[in-house]
Amino acid sequence: MVAxxxxxxxxxxxxxxxxxxxxxxxxxxxxxxxxxxGRAKEAVEMAGSAIALDxxxxxxxxxxxxxxxxIGKSNKAMQEAEEAVRADPNEARAFFALGERLMQRRWRLxxxxxxxxxxxxxxxxxxxxxxxxxxxELRRGHWKEAEMAYRKALEMQPQNWVLMNNLxxxxxxxxxxxxxxxxxxxxxxANPRSTLAQRNLYLETRRYVGIGLFGxxxxxxxxxxxxxxxxxxxxxxxxxxxxxxxVVVLLFIRWRRRRKLSPIARTFYAAESHRxxxxxxxxxxxxxxxxxxxxxxxxMLFPALQMGALVLMVxxxxxxxxxxxxxxxxxxxxxLRTRL
Numbered sequence: 001m002v003a004x005x006x007x008x009x010x011x012x013x014x015x016x017x018x019x020x021x022x023x024x025x026x027x028x029x030x031x032x033x034x035x036x037x038g039r040a041k042e043a044v045e046m047a048g049s050a051i052a053l054d055x056x057x058x059x060x061x062x063x064x065x066x067x068x069x070x071i072g073k074s075n076k077a078m079q080e081a082e083e084a085v086r087a088d089p090n091e092a093r094a095f096f097a098l099g100e101r102l103m104q105r106r107w108r109l110x111x112x113x114x115x116x117x118x119x120x121x122x123x124x125x126x127x128x129x130x131x132x133x134x135x136x137e138l139r140r141g142h143w144k145e146a147e148m149a150y151r152k153a154l155e156m157q158p159q160n161w162v163l164m165n166n167l168x169x170x171x172x173x174x175x176x177x178x179x180x181x182x183x184x185x186x187x188x189x190a191n192p193r194s195t196l197a198q199r200n201l202y203l204e205t206r207r208y209v210g211i212g213l214f215g216x217x218x219x220x221x222x223x224x225x226x227x228x229x230x231x232x233x234x235x236x237x238x239x240x241x242x243x244x245x246x247v248v249v250l251l252f253i254r255w256r257r258r259r260k261l262s263p264i265a266r267t268f269y270a271a272e273s274h275r276x277x278x279x280x281x282x283x284x285x286x287x288x289x290x291x292x293x294x295x296x297x298x299x300m301l302f303p304a305l306q307m308g309a310l311v312l313m314v315x316x317x318x319x320x321x322x323x324x325x326x327x328x329x330x331x332x333x334x335x336l337r338t339r340l
Contacts, residue, residue: 006033006036006037007033007037009029009033010030010033010034010037013026013029013030013033014030017030022053023053024050024051024053024054024057024060025050025059027046027047027049027050027053027060028046028047028050028059028060028063030046031043031044031046031047031050031060031063031064031067032063034046034067035063035066035067035070040067040068040070040071041067041071043063043064043066043067043070044064044067044068044071047060047061047063047064047067048060048064050063051064056087057087057088058084058085058087058088058091058093058094059084061080061081061083061084061087061094062080062081062084062093062094062097064080065077065078065080065081065084065097065101066097068080069100069101069104074101074104074105077101078098078101078102081094081097081098081100081101082098084097084098085098085115090122091122092119092120092122092123092126092129093119093128094119095115095116095118095119095122096115096116096119096126096128096129096132098112098115099112099113099115099116099119099132099133099136100112100132102115103132103135103136103139106139109136109139109140110140112136113133113136113137113140116129116132116133116136117133119132120133125156127153127156127157130149130150130152130153130156131149131150131153131163133145133149134146134149134150134153134163134166134167134170135166137149137170138166138169138170138173141173143170143171143173143174144170144174146166146167146169146170146173147167147170147171147174150163150166150167150170151167154167159190160190161186161187161188161190161191161194161197162187164183164184164186164187164190165183165184165187165196165197165200167183168180168181168183168184168187168200168204171183172204177204177207177208178208180204181201181204181205181208182262184197184200184201184204185201185262185264187200187201188201198272202272282332282336283324283325283328283332283333286324287320287321287324287325290320290324291317291320291321294313294316294317294320295313295317298312298313298316299313
């Protein structure tokens, strides 16, 4: 069991049950093994037989709750978790199981957090409990509480990259982007093979360094002013000078933020940006050309961009996005993969 050799444990436990059919513990262990090898339906029945032998024990209810959740029967899984708490209100695992079940329902997240805290009151050093509470608070959007719980969990398991990754989400929720990037860097270092950790580090760094959406909106609105003043060369020149200043300011902000990154993060971001450009560059370039074409034609035809014209322009850009994405996925990208 310690070595996760569940397949080998199953026949041994079946033999033990045959020799001692009145032992609920062996049935619970067998149910646990069945869950871990993907035979949750059988685990439900086995845990049910253990409950029949010892209806006042909390462990069979816990395992049956886990098995029911694995086959998608959330209501019954909730009931079994509640039975486990009733069977032993001094058992922290019962409250943690109840918290897991409650967490699946958004309108009961507060109750889930309360269950996790009651379990931690019984077992303050439980890694499972702190991780559960952190995940619940993360889902509630209580970033500070989630951060505190994740930090306590990391004190118990300092090299757990999943905890680091989720702590970074809590930090980002508080607007502490540089700390989030540093934590994601630690997560990627703790598990260099994790593509999820590397991807999250790249996306968070891009979100911090990049100013693409903000810059696009600024330049788009300035472009509207330029087109509205084409008949006045002096006004148009003044607007173009403003565009140049805005571009310089945006580039300076980008450079300054990149300088604040650690050398490792800068190197990683540069390498991933290059890979991302190679991977998605052609798709984005063609879509952007088409989108700019739609915007340009819309502005030329309707310089004032009243509501109806604005809706048509946005609709045209979105239509081009879906059409080009479909063509890229079904025709262009497969063709490129055969040629490159």
